[in-house]
Amino acid sequence: MATKILALKNFVHSPFKVLFKQPISFNNNNLKCISTSPLCCVNFFNKLPAEKLWKSVTSVSNAGAKKGRGKGAGRIRIRDLNRGQMIGVGKVNMLWPGLSAPVIRGRELLKQQRLPDDPERMEKLIKLRDSMTKFRRLKLSPIERGWSGVRLPGRSLGPPDPVAGEEFTGFETKVLQLRSLLIMKGTLGRTRNYQAMVVTGNGQGLAGFGLGRAKEATAALRKAKNRAGKKLMHFDIYNNHTVYHDFYTAFGKTKIFVQKQNEGYGLMVHRAIKEICQAIGIKDLRAKVEGSNNLQHLVKAFFIGLLQQRSHQQLAEEKKLHLVEFRDENEFYPMVVASPSTVRTKEEIPKDETLDFIQYVMNDKVILKKKKFPPFYQTMPHYELYLKKFERFRNHEKIRLNLKVEYGETKSFLSDKYPDEKVEKDD
Amino acid sequence: MSLLKIVRINTKHIFTKHNETNTLYISNRKLSIVPSVYDQENPAPKFFSSGIQVLLKRLTRPEFSKVFRKRTNNNTAVLKTPVYKFLTDEELNIEKEKANTNADRLLQMPPVVKLHEQIKDVLSKDPALVGYDNATYMFTDITFGVANEHRIIVQRNPDGTLESCDRDTRKRLNQIYFPLQGRKIREPKVFSEPDKFNGLLEGEKYEYILDRACVQYEPDERKYQEITSITYQHIDLHSKFNLLRSTRHFGPMVFYLTWHQSMDRLMLELVQSSVVREAVLLAALRQAVHNDLSNGEDYDALVSEILPRPIQLTKPEILSEEDIALDTKCTDLIDKYINTSSSMKSQQALALQGFREYYQQVVDLSRGLKKAHEYRGEWVRGKPEGAGWRYYENGNVYFGFWRRGQRHGYGKMWYADGTFYVGYWNMSKKEGLGMFVQVNGNRYEGNWHHDKKNGIGRFYHLHTGQLQEGCWQDNVCVMSKMSDIEIRQFCYFPSEYPIPPETLLESKKILEDSEFWLKQQIGNIDNKLKICIDKM
C-alpha cells in the first residue's frame, strides 16, 4: 500500500512531468536521437478514472472490513486533488476578463494580461489539499472527557428523555460501559451488536442504571439511558454525605466491601462506583472490590448493597439495643441515634452474639488488609547514609520559617550584631 | 500622712509597670475599661470553697450540645469516621456517666488567685568572679519528674552574684526545656499589640481570647489578670453573657463580677431571660463572697432547694405546682434583693415586673391545659353528648360521638401506647364494625363485641405479608384462613415461601356452617356502615 501512495504522490506533485516525460527529455537530451513516431505514455494512472484509482488504494477486503480494518487512525482517506483549483487561475498568473476577473472595472475595460507570478501558489494549494486528510481526534476538555482519552465510558450523556411529558430535571447520565458484542446469525453470519450500561441520577438520592443493546452505539446508549430513567431507585443518604453503615455485598464472584467515611474524605472507590455515588449524591465513601471486577456485576452488587442498607432504627430494633454514635470531634459524647421499643438487658444477650457494630453490619465479613512493605529504597545502604547526613538539617526549615515570621527574612538578632557577615540567601 | 503613703505606693507602682501594659491602658481608654487585678485580698480561698464552686458550676448552665461541640482547636486536621456501638441500658448509663466526667473536665474553671510576688533570693556573692564573662549564665535543673514551679533555676550574673531567677525568666526557661503545647516564648501579637486585641474584642471572640490567655500565661500573672479583666468587663458592658455560657470561663467571670460588685447587669440579664432561680443563685454568691445582704439565711435555704432540681436549659412550657411554688419564692426574694441592695434598681424592677406578667401567663396556660385535658365538645345536661374531643389522664385521645358521658357511636381512639381504633362504640366499649391498628402496623378489621374481637373479621399480618380471614370469639381466633397478600415480598420480614394453594376441600362450607357466620350477614354490615357515614 505504501508504494502505491508513493507512486500516487509522485504523480500528484508532478503530473505534467509524468504525462510529457518524453518531450521534456527531448529538450534536455542531445538532439541526435529524435523519434518521429508520436509518443503517449499509457498506464493505469491516465487510463482509469480517479474514483477507481482511489478505490484501489483505500479499499479493504471483505474479511478485513469485518475485522475492523480501514478504520480509525491508520485509515487512508480519499483526497480531492482538485481542491483549491479554480478555472481561469493557473500556474501562470493570467488575468482573464470574464473568467477570472470582471470585464469592466469602474469605467475601464480590462484587458487580458499577465500578472507577476505567485511563487508560493503551489505550496498553498498542497497545504490546503492536505489540510483535511489528516486524522485528528476530537479535542475534549478534561472535565468533559471520560475515564480515558476519547472513549465513552465515564462521559456524560445528559438527562434521560422525558417519559409521558415528565421531564428529568437535574438528572445526569454517565456511561459506565460501552462494548461491542458479536453474535452469529443463520443468514448473516457474524454480526456486531453494541451494549451500553449507564447510570443516571439527580445527586439527591434518586438514581438508576440501565442496560441497552442495539446495532449502533448511539442507539444502545440512548436505550440504556432511557431504561435507567425508568428504573429509578431512592436511597437515603446519611447526613447528606455518606451511607448509613458499612456493608458487604456481592453479585456473582464480585465482592464489595463498603465503608462509611467521615465528611471530607471523598470517594476512594472503583471508578464505576464513583460515578454511581456521584449520581446518587454520596460524597464520602471507601469501597474495596475483591474477586471478579466484571463491571456489570460490580454495578449490580453495589446497588443491591445500597438497597439492603438498614436504617439506624431498624438496626436498633433488630438488636433490641440502643445504637450509640461516638464522634471524635465531639469528645466521644454518646449520642443515641436510635432506640428500640424494648431494650434487652445484659443477661438476655447470648454469649456468642456479635455485638460489635462493624462486624454485625458487615455480616461477619472482614476486609483483607495486605501487609505494607517499606519502599525499596529504604532497605538500601544509601538511605542510611542519607539519614545520617540530613540528621543535622532536620530542623532548618522550621527555623527558617520561624525567623521569617519574626523578622520577615532569614536573619536573627546576631545579624544586627555582625552586619558585615553575609546572610545566607534562600529562595 | 496616709495620703502621702498612697501617693508613694502609686508612684512606685507606675515605675514598676511594664511598657506593654501601659499601651493596653491607653488603647482601652476609648472603651473606658480599666483592668483591675486581684492584688489586695487573696480570692483563692473563697473561689475554691465548695459552696461557691457549686454555685459557679450551676450558674455556668452546662448545655452538652455546646460543651461537646465541634471545636477547631483540637488538633484534628481530618475528621474521623464516627464509631457506633450497640449498648444496653446499663452500658448507656455508664457511657453517660463518663460523658459527665468528661464534661466536668472540659468545664474545669481556670483558677482565680492573687497576683504573685517577685522572687528576690541571692544565694551567694563572689566579687572575685567579676570579669569572668559579660553574659549571664542560666542554670536549669532538668531532673526528671519535678514540677515546673518547683524546678531549681538559678543565674550567675556578670558581677558574680548567684541568685534565683525572677518569674518571667523562670517561665521562659521552663518553656525552653519543658515546652507546654501552644505556649509561645515570645508574647503573641494578639496580646502585645492593642489593635489586634481590640479587634478580637470587637469581634466578640471572647472564648478565644480567654482560652489563649490560659495557655500563654499563668493565672497569677499580672498580664493574665489584666487581659481577663478587660474581656470580662467588655462582656459585661455588652451583656454578651450567653457567648460564655457552657464554657469553663463563665465561672471565673461571674466570680470576677461579683468580687468587684458589678454583677447587677448579669442579674438583669438573668431576670430578663426569666431564669429567676439562677438570679437567686447569683445573689447567694454575692452573699457568700461579700456577706453584705440583709437576709442571708433565706438565700442559703432557697439555694439548697434549687440545687437538687434539674438545670433548666429552655423555658418550661408546662409547670408543676412545685415548680410554681419554688419560682414564686425566688421571685419574692429577688424582689427584696432589688429593693435593698441592687445598683440597677429601676431596670431590674421593670424586668422583674415583665417576668411576673410572663410567668402568670405560663402558669395560667399550664393550669388551663390541665383543664383542657378533660373534654372539649358538645354538652347536654352537664354531660358530653354529640361530637367531642377527650384527652385522658393516661395519654389516650378520643375523638368522636358521645352519649351521656360515654363513647357511643362512631369514633376514633388514639391510645397512649401507639395503637389506634376507629369504629363503633357502645357505652365506652367497642361494639360493631371497627378497625384496630397495632404499633407494628398489623391490623384487625371486623366485628367487635364487648371490647373484644367477636365475629367475622380480617387480620392483616403486614410485617410478614399474610392475611388471616375468619371468626373470632373473645379475642381468640376460632377459625381462619391464611393467605398471602400481594405485597408479601415487600414486607420487613416476609415469610420465606408463599403459602401453597392447597386448601381444605370444603373450607368455605365449614366456615359457613359455623354459627358466627350465620349471625353476621354481609348485607347487614354494609347497611350499618352507610348509616354511620350519613351521620358523620
Next chain:
Amino acid sequence: MPLPPASGTGKYYALAAKSIRLIRQGCTNRPFFHISVTQRKRLNSQPVIEQLGSYDPMPNINNEKLVALNLERLKFWLGQGAHVTSPVAELLGLTGFFPIHPKSYMTSWRNRQAEQDRLKSEKEAVKSTA
C-alpha cells in the same frame, strides 16, 4: 536502623573509668555542647552512656548563656566515681553545685587585668592626642 540517640545508649562497662565532659554537637560556627557521661577512653564521636545536660556557649538575645543540668543523675555518676573534666567543673562551680573552680578565678582575674590595661592605654592615647 535508627541512628544512636545523642542522649546516650546506656551501654557501658561497669569497671571502666567514666568521665563527665562537654561534647560538641553544633555545626560549623555554631558551637553547642552536651554534658554527657562517657567511658573515659571513648572518643567524643562515639555514642555516650548518658546525657546529663547541655550548654549553649553563644549568648542569646537576652545576653544569657543557657546551661541545663540533670542534677539527680549528675550526683549518681559522681557517686560512681566519674571523673569531671575542667570545663564541666567550671560550669558546676558557677552553678554553686561545686566550689568555684580555680580556673574561673584565674580567667576572671586575667580579664580584669586586660580590661584595666585597655583602659589605661586608652587614657594614654587620649592624653597623647590632647
